[in-house]
Structure formats: structure tokens, C-alpha cells
Amino acid sequence: MANTGLQLRSTVKNDNTLELTLVDEPIPHPGPNDVLVQIEAAPLNPSDLGLLFGPADISTARVSGTAERPVVTADIPPQMMKMVAARIGQSLAVGNEAAGTVIAAGESDAAQALMGKRVGIIGGEMYSQYRCVNAFMCLPLEEGTTAAEGASCFVNPLTALAMVETLRMENHKALVHTAAASNLGQMLNRICINEGIALVNIVRKTEQEDILKALGATYIINSGGDSFYDDLTDAITETGATLAFDATGGGKLASQILSSMEAAAVRNMTEYSRYGSDVFKQLYIYGALDRSATVLTRDFGFSWSLSGFLLTPFLQKVGIEKSLQMRAKVAAEIKTTFASHYTREVSLAEALSLDAIAVYGKQATGEKYLITPQE
Amino acid sequence: MANTGLQLRSTVKNDNTLELTLVDEPIPHPGPNDVLVQIEAAPLNPSDLGLLFGPADISTARVSGTAERPVVTADIPPQMMKMVAARIGQSLAVGNEAAGTVIAAGESDAAQALMGKRVGIIGGEMYSQYRCVNAFMCLPLEEGTTAAEGASCFVNPLTALAMVETLRMENHKALVHTAAASNLGQMLNRICINEGIALVNIVRKTEQEDILKALGATYIINSGGDSFYDDLTDAITETGATLAFDATGGGKLASQILSSMEAAAVRNMTEYSRYGSDVFKQLYIYGALDRSATVLTRDFGFSWSLSGFLLTPFLQKVGIEKSLQMRAKVAAEIKTTFASHYTREVSLAEALSLDAIAVYGKQATGEKYLITPQE
Numbered sequence: 001m002a003n004t005g006l007q008l009r010s011t012v013k014n015d016n017t018l019e020l021t022l023v024d025e026p027i028p029h030p031g032p033n034d035v036l037v038q039i040e041a042a043p044l045n046p047s048d049l050g051l052l053f054g055p056a057d058i059s060t061a062r063v064s065g066t067a068e069r070p071v072v073t074a075d076i077p078p079q080m081m082k083m084v085a086a087r088i089g090q091s092l093a094v095g096n097e098a099a100g101t102v103i104a105a106g107e108s109d110a111a112q113a114l115m116g117k118r119v120g121i122i123g124g125e126m127y128s129q130y131r132c133v134n135a136f137m138c139l140p141l142e143e144g145t146t147a148a149e150g151a152s153c154f155v156n157p158l159t160a161l162a163m164v165e166t167l168r169m170e171n172h173k174a175l176v177h178t179a180a181a182s183n184l185g186q187m188l189n190r191i192c193i194n195e196g197i198a199l200v201n202i203v204r205k206t207e208q209e210d211i212l213k214a215l216g217a218t219y220i221i222n223s224g225g226d227s228f229y230d231d232l233t234d235a236i237t238e239t240g241a242t243l244a245f246d247a248t249g250g251g252k253l254a255s256q257i258l259s260s261m262e263a264a265a266v267r268n269m270t271e272y273s274r275y276g277s278d279v280f281k282q283l284y285i286y287g288a289l290d291r292s293a294t295v296l297t298r299d300f301g302f303s304w305s306l307s308g309f310l311l312t313p314f315l316q317k318v319g320i321e322k323s324l325q326m327r328a329k330v331a332a333e334i335k336t337t338f339a340s341h342y343t344r345e346v347s348l349a350e351a352l353s354l355d356a357i358a359v360y361g362k363q364a365t366g367e368k369y370l371i372t373p374q375e
Numbered sequence: 376m377a378n379t380g381l382q383l384r385s386t387v388k389n390d391n392t393l394e395l396t397l398v399d400e401p402i403p404h405p406g407p408n409d410v411l412v413q414i415e416a417a418p419l420n421p422s423d424l425g426l427l428f429g430p431a432d433i434s435t436a437r438v439s440g441t442a443e444r445p446v447v448t449a450d451i452p453p454q455m456m457k458m459v460a461a462r463i464g465q466s467l468a469v470g471n472e473a474a475g476t477v478i479a480a481g482e483s484d485a486a487q488a489l490m491g492k493r494v495g496i497i498g499g500e501m502y503s504q505y506r507c508v509n510a511f512m513c514l515p516l517e518e519g520t521t522a523a524e525g526a527s528c529f530v531n532p533l534t535a536l537a538m539v540e541t542l543r544m545e546n547h548k549a550l551v552h553t554a555a556a557s558n559l560g561q562m563l564n565r566i567c568i569n570e571g572i573a574l575v576n577i578v579r580k581t582e583q584e585d586i587l588k589a590l591g592a593t594y595i596i597n598s599g600g601d602s603f604y605d606d607l608t609d610a611i612t613e614t615g616a617t618l619a620f621d622a623t624g625g626g627k628l629a630s631q632i633l634s635s636m637e638a639a640a641v642r643n644m645t646e647y648s649r650y651g652s653d654v655f656k657q658l659y660i661y662g663a664l665d666r667s668a669t670v671l672t673r674d675f676g677f678s679w680s681l682s683g684f685l686l687t688p689f690l691q692k693v694g695i696e697k698s699l700q701m702r703a704k705v706a707a708e709i710k711t712t713f714a715s716h717y718t719r720e721v722s723l724a725e726a727l728s729l730d731a732i733a734v735y736g737k738q739a740t741g742e743k744y745l746i747t748p749q750e
Contacts, residue, residue, distance in 0.1 A: 272462035302683030
């Protein structure tokens, strides 16, 4: 075995640029509770883009270096530099999750139990050929699961499950989801169909409607349609949805959803109230597919909340036992409920090509990359 | 005693206009738990404007009718009509709170105990010469309290107290308040000074800074200043404020406050996180002085929540015992902590003059009207 492995790094530099490089990183020796994983597949999720590209303008990206060691450079608009002041000059490893095979393990029982197994892992720095993590960061995959199948077993599956848990914990009866044809959205549809929960899917394109129709989704609303607001209000009235998860973040979509929920609530009111309905409406922004400002027209009364949503604090809130139950469900249903689809597999060097970079800039295209670092 | 009393009414009409009128309303007979109050003073709070004017364009207001029975008509922009669809054609009485004297009471002990007393009352329809309410809606004022002094004993005092209660319930150590030189803001300053809570006051004008300086406020930030963002971030860093109450609602102010809180949190971080700090930031919008859209740049991580805030649901949440404690404190400190200031007293008919209407349109001018319906 080699002493070093390739690792992808992202650095924000003082000259208002962001640089992506591949470096040789010494392969670490696992501590008592750690395992060393040879990474076989790691997805490029929208949630990876923040660290990978920061606020850089992807359209300015250029590639130098060699075919084996490409160097990508992109400009950061000067006014965005303050957002990333804390990472200037730091060479940061990227990649939230991956799947691979445990090739060395520390002496603890938990670590030894994983020796030789294929596992999904979480914890960052996954765009690497090798990664050493605590055994708790591993989800053992069932016999016959490929690395590609297991590569996305944390972020999307647990986020989809967290949405349904949130619905239960906060006493909502149905939910609205945006960017609903994404891998995560497809998982959420399968969960909701399995569990009989009404889900209102918002998409932007006809192809996306088709994906969800094929899955058996009941409510599919195209935000590009002329009757978007009315269609959405009808679906919310029918389902009673008062919870929404929005992957886009920017623009007027969050406001339109809250408005539609309020309009649905007002349909059921017998008396006018200047403060709007007393039906509580909660919208979580969990992504930033649209980085523009969120614009709220506030025509939805005073009984509402708009919040950021992140998986890790959610898992901390529900506790270890619940988190482990959620993981076990993912492992058991990784080929069905939690199946992910990729449009292309790329090596670490190929991930730094202009073609690939251009795709990251338009996550909504339906293109979805899987990095296979051993190639 | 007369059989009827004057009452101010607001009606949204099908022809895209809003109409304010005075009507003769039969004086009701109190039920067992009710008291009949002769209204002596009722404030025009920002929170009354929603019902009074709805989304009408105040600059289009014209007055017809007679001096004793003026009729105000104002145009509603057609696109705003859907917001008030539920009140079209309804003649609605206005006015959240008032003070007056109990001139008749039902047979219950609670009602009888108030007979002849001067009370503050809450419950809507207060721009009237007479108002019959449940005894629970009354706060008996202490001997020597005038109607003008007691007229604003519910909305502003309880909202200011609710802000401080929220700070405690949600474990924040300091708070930010906007439109901070308002009657409510002055009360909040006195409470926070009394209780040793750090309060960051945001104002827009030099005169407003002077009002708060005279009260002894420590942190006064002018949002019109060039160094607003830096000054605010410094004050938030110093105080550790992670809670804000915003009376304006529209524009970028809410976003700037959340940004400043995040910048203050990031100053204390040793490691960069692409998701921002894990310091939870809560901003409540409790007013709508600025009706334009709320614009969030979302440069404040994922650990935040922006919510509507209303007094009544808050009081329901904390329960009756706590609410009564808060009321008792208001009655005891109505001339000090909870003192309100008015710039002009007007009769019901004078409240419907063009001069008065113009003032309602610019609540931020510092003009503050008190309606005295017996004149």
C-alpha cells in the first residue's frame, strides 16, 4: 500500500480567488476507535458546493496544471470576501460523505467489527483516496450493496427522514417540498407514500413533473406555470400542509408558499382578523440552490416562522438512539426508498475539469456527479 | 343616559375603496360577567392601523359628510384587494385598547368589584363612546391615574414585558430592538435598565437618539449612519445579543441584524464552518411600520429563525397567572416604567380629519394621537 493518497482541496486566497487542487496526503494510522476507509465513491451534493466553491463566480473558472494534477482558479466578487474571511489561506478538504471499504481498524470492538466491510461514511474530507474516521461515523452496508449505491447513505436519506420526523415532532399533517425531483425529493416521495403522508411537490420543469409522476406522487405543482399560486393553494387546502422545506432559499418562493398556506387557512375562517389566521406556518430553508436574497411579502399574517435547517443539529436534538434507528432504516432500504441516481462518474482529476465545474454551477439541471477516487 | 353612542367603523368596499364613518350604536346591557365602560381615552397605536386603513393608500384619502359625521374614503390598490377579501362589505369597529370608567356592571362579583372604577380595557372596538366587555378584559387603574395615563396599559406595556419574558424563556442574554424610541421602546429601555438586561437600540434619527440618551440607554445605533453595520456588530459582540424584535418588518433591517449577530458569533469561532456559526439567532417581526418586502441576504449561516410575533398568542402560551402578574406590574408602574406620551388629543370626528389621517400614514414622525370619544 502507498504511504500517501490524493485529496481534493479548496482554498480562498487573499487575491479574491478560490483555488481547487489535488494534494498528496499521508495515509493516517487509525486510533483505537477509528477505521481507515479506502474511498470508492463520493457524491457531489449541493451541500458540498458551499465549501467547494464558496462564493466564487463559477463562470470565471479556468484550469491550469497537468491532466493528473489540475488546478482550478475562479474569481470571488470582492464584496463576498467578508463572508469567507475565516477561511482565507486555509487549504480545506471537501466532501461530506462517501462509501468505501475498511482496510485497517483500531483495536476497539466497534472498529474491529467493521474490518473488511463496505461502509457508508460521513464527516467531511471525503474527496480523498483514503479517510480515517471514528467507527461511529460509519454505516455498515448490507451484503451486495455497491459503493455507488451506498455513497449517498447519509446526507439525503437522513435529511428526508428528518423532514418527516419534524412533521411529527411539530404536529403538522402534511408538507410542501421544493426542488422536489432531486434525489432527496425522490426519497421523500417514497417515504411519504410508504407512510401515508400527504406531500406537495414543487418543481420547475416538465421533466421533473414526469420523474415524480413515475414515482406515484399525488401533488406535483410547477412553479413556472401561470396558475402556480392557485394550484399550490388548492393542494395546500386539500392536504392541510403547514410545514415546508425549501432547498432553493432565494427569491420569492418561500414567501409564496407561506402566502398559499395563509390563503388556505383563511378559506376556513368565519371571521376576518387583521392579524391573519392563527394557523401556525413553518418553513425551513435547508439549501441555497438560489443564492439571491429571500424576499418575503409578509402577506401571511403573524403566525409563521422561517428558519434555517441543518441535519447535524437536528440529529443532536433527537439523540443517538433515534439517529441510529434512522441509519438502520437507510441501510435496509438503500436500493429502494433511498436509491440515488448519478449521471456521470468522474475521477478526482476529472472532477476538476471545466466540464464538471460547469455542471456544479447548475445543480438544477438534473446532472449529478459521483467521484470515484480510486480511478 | 343616551341609548346610543358613537362608534368609528372601517369598511372595505367592492369598488376598491376603504371607508371610515361614525355610526350610532345602541349601548349594550352588560351580561353577568360584563362591565359597561364609558370610554375616556383610546390611543392610536401602529397595531390599530391594519384594521383602520387596511392596505388603502392613505395619500388618496378624502373627507366628505359633515363636521360631526365625517366620512373618509381612500383607494385600495387593486392588487391588494385579495389580502382583505374576508372583510369586504363588513363594517368593522376599530381600536385595540382604551381607558374609561365603569358605569354599569353585571351581577358577578368580578364585574361588581369594578363598578365606578377607572379601568384600562382591551378587546377591540374601543374607538367608541361606550364599550361592554368581560370583567377579565379590564385592568383596574390605581387611584389618581388619569384616563390618558391609563389608555395604553395593555398593548405596549405587555408587549415590552413579553419581549423580556421571551429573552428569559428562550435563553438569550441580551436583545436588539428597532424603532427603539417609540413609546414601546422607551418602556423596554426602562424595564431593561431596571432589570440589568443589555438592550441594543436601533433608531433612524438624531432626535430619537436624544430621547433614548435622556432615558439613560447604553447602546443607541443610528441605522442611517455610515458605520451602522460595524456599530451594530460591535454592540452585539459586546452584549452577546442573539434575540431581536423588529417593529418595521420591511426592507433589509432584519437581515442586517441577523448578519451582525452572525458576524459577532464568527469573531468567537476558532475554526471555519461553511454553514456559519452554531449560535442560534432569533428575530421576531412584531410590527409593519415598513410594509415593503422583507429582504434577507442569508449571509448568516443556517442557525436562525425569523418569526411573526403577536401579543395574544404569547399571553396564551405563558398562561393566565403569568399574564395577571404582568398586568399588575403595569398598573403599579403606569406613571413611570409604562408612561406613554401623546402629541395631540382628538375627538372621534377629529380623528377622521385629513390632518389626522396624514399623521397615521407616517407613524415614525413621533406624532402620537389619543382619541377622547366623550368630546
